[in-house]
Amino acid sequence: MNFFKTFKHDTWVKPYIKQYKGLLISVLILGFFTVLCATGLMFTAGYTIDKAATHPYNILLIYVPIILTRGFGIGRPVIKYIERLRSHNWVLKITSDLRTRLYKTLESDASFFNEHHKAGDIMGLLSEDINHLQDLYLRTVFPTVIAYIVALVASIAMGFFNPSFGFFVLLLCVVEIVIVPLVSVAIESARRERQKALKSDLYTKLTDNILGVDDWVISGREDDFKKLSASTIAELDASKDKSKAFRRNRDFVLQFIFAVIMIVMLIFTNIHMTQNQEMANFTAAVFLAALQLSDTFVPVSQGFEEWPQYRDSINRLNTVQPVEPNLPEQVELDPKDFNGLDLENVSFEYSSDSPILIKNFTQKITKGEKLALLGPSGIGKTTILQLILGDLIPQKGTITVNDLNVQQIQDHREQIFSVLNQNPFLFNTSVMNNVRLGNEDKSDSEVKEALARVGLKDLLDSLPDKYNTSVGENGSRFSGGEQERIALARILLQDAPVVLLDEPTVGLDPITENALLETFFDVLKDKTIIWVTHHLQGVNHVDQVVFVTDEGIEMQGAPDDLYRTNSHFKELYEMDAGLEAD
Structure with a gap:
């Protein structure tokens, strides 16, 4: 039920199976003929030995089996090699399409994925889930389908001599390639899912640890840093050891079941199919050929056992869908024609149960103007930049460039906007x-x-x-x-005519910051600049200062005018200057 439920609404596996179905069918046919050559080699070799032991009166009686032995001996590695080439070609075509699709999906709205997915989860998507789909085909789909085809053909072949025995062989094959694999999945499913969760947790911890390693070192907690993931790794290793022990025991059971099949087959054929020497030779050869089927049947359980990992990867990939832009008809605006940017009564909130982050924000920015946007942390300054870029859409109000809604220029917005943030x-x-x-x-x-x-x-x-x-x-x-x-x-x-600066000098010392701001406003003197900053260092470079609070715009104007007329601005400026002087 889980298998069919997983693929009911799947868009990451089924489409590519249909797309490359011709190649898939050829892989399955080649896989079957590989097994056929392996069993044929043992059959003709056994038959030739038995026939030769009876001293045939003419060498020509074993000449054909000798030729067939050579043919099957050559055919087995050749067909196997071709089958591997075709199967890996098939898988690589699909995984190439999958990776391209995943990267395009992630790229389609980077801000959405940064907001809704942890970096560790994205690492898991890129490194684990696509590889799991690759293994799904190579280690589960191909071996299982080939084993089922071989089991059906072998049962029909046995049934040709005795229908009851053919049906009995089919039942034993069902135990070997259906019942035991399903039991294997049931036993290992929870353990495999736990291993998957532990790996995902390690990806997340690894990301946090690497990004925060400096803070661990500075705080003198290097040993704690080294031990941070030790318990997770130990639990994962212990779980993997249990899985290995289970696989050894399961493979022993499978070999035992196969031995039972061979013993039953040996007893049956000796009773019913050795009426004469020729029949005895043929029966012995069939028995030798059947021994090769073990290599075809045993891997099925391994493939089934890994299904929970594949299912988890398929389900997670199916949650990753491109964000439909739903953009209006796009217009290409010549950067030379840019003359201004208007924000009219813009309001924005991230969700209905969160407070309104930006309320009735209005601003008219003319070509070449330099504007500094200040305010307390968390007030929505960076969000305003995202709204201007078109990454976010306001619930109320409009944002226009040359009287065009900013959403109308998204296809070529890089021609109008460039961005420099605090961590380029x-x-x-x-x-x-x-x-x-x-x-x-x-x-x-x-x-x-x-x-x-x-x-x-x-x-x-x-x-x-x-x-x-x-x-x-x-x-x-x-x-x-x-x-x-x-x-x-x-x-x-x-x-681009408009440059958005999102606290690009944060974390720098005052001297470096001041020199950098001098460079910014010198080389960008012909650009329109919207500068988000957390303090007033370098504010003398701008034409307008806009101070935003949770109630809206508290003050706005030229820096010199505000310093003369606004006591709050003067207090902030002098306090900031005093801190820099310290």
């Missing part, structure tokens, strides 16, 4: 490649010019590899300020 991600490749991410069509000279404008020319020229210097993992080769400058060079290369 730098890929583990060269400085040139990281900057060129802003615009892949730019030449090397244009990339170098952008790096020179952000003040990195002298630094890069002093390095052995200069502009081809690797930035290291997540930019570890460079300081925080230098990372921000590399990210700023990307923005210059992107050349």
Whole structure:
């Protein structure tokens, strides 16, 4: 029931089986002929030996079996090799499609997945679940279907000589490839699901540990850090040891059942199928051939046993669906035509049971204007940037660019907006490649010019590899300020008219922060800037300051005017300046 329930609404397995059904059928046929060659080899070899032992009066009587022995001996590895090529080709085609689909699904709305999935879960999706689907075909589907086909053909073959015996052989095969595998699943199911949960927990812990390793070291708790996942790993290892012990015992039972089948077959054939020497030779050869079926039947239980893991992966993948954008008709806006951005009575809340985060927020930002957005933490400053980008849609109010709703320019929004946040991600490749991410069509000279404008020319020229210097993992080769400058060079290369700065200098020392802000507003002087910041350092660079509280906009105006006329602003400014001076 669980099997059929899993696939009832599946969209990650069934479509690809249909898409590549021709290749699948060829794999199953080749798998059957591989088994047929293996049994045929034993049959003809046994028959040839028995026939030769009876001293045939003419060598030609065993010449055909000798040729068949050679043919089956050559055919078995050849067909097996072709079957492996075809089966892995089939699986790789499917997993390639699955990975492409998964990456596109994750990419379709990155903000949605960051909000609803932990990083460890996404790691599990990428590294575990697709691999489980691959194993589902190679270790369960193919061996099981081939075993069923072989069991049916063998039973019919036995039934040709004696219908009752053929039916009896079929029943024993059912025990071997149906009953025992189902019992195996029932016994191992809970243990396998527990192992899956432990692995998922380890992925999450691993992500947290790596991202927070500096804090563990700084707090002097290196030993606690090392022991953090020890109990989970120990439990997982113990569970795996129990699974290994169970598999050994189960395989022994399967071999015992198969031995019973062989003994019964031997007794039956000796009683009913040895009336003459020719029949005895044939019967002995059939018995030898049947011995090869053990290698076909035993793996079925292993495949069945792993079904709970596959089911969990299929169910989890089926919860990952692309977020339908449901966008209005798209319009391509020429960046040169940008003249302003309007937010009109914008209200937004994340859910109906949460407080309204943004209430009736109105702002008119003209081309080239520099605006600083301040307010307490959690008030929704970054959310306003997400609304401007179109990642979020307000429940009330409108956001327009040149009188176009921002949702109408989503297909080409990178031409209008560029973003620099507090943790710009730098890929583990060269400085040139990281900057060129802003615009892949730019030449090397244009990339170098952008790096020179952000003040990195002298630094890069002093390095052995200069502009081809690797930035290291997540930019570890460079300081925080230098990372921000590399990210700023990307923005210059992107050349969008609106730049959103989301606290890009947080965590930097005052001197570095001040120098960086000077660079930002110098190189972006012809851009429209919306700058989210948590304090007033560098506020003299902007045209407008907007201070937001949970009640709405508390104050707004030019920094100089607010300093002269607003006592609260003056108090905050002097307090901030005093903290920086300390």
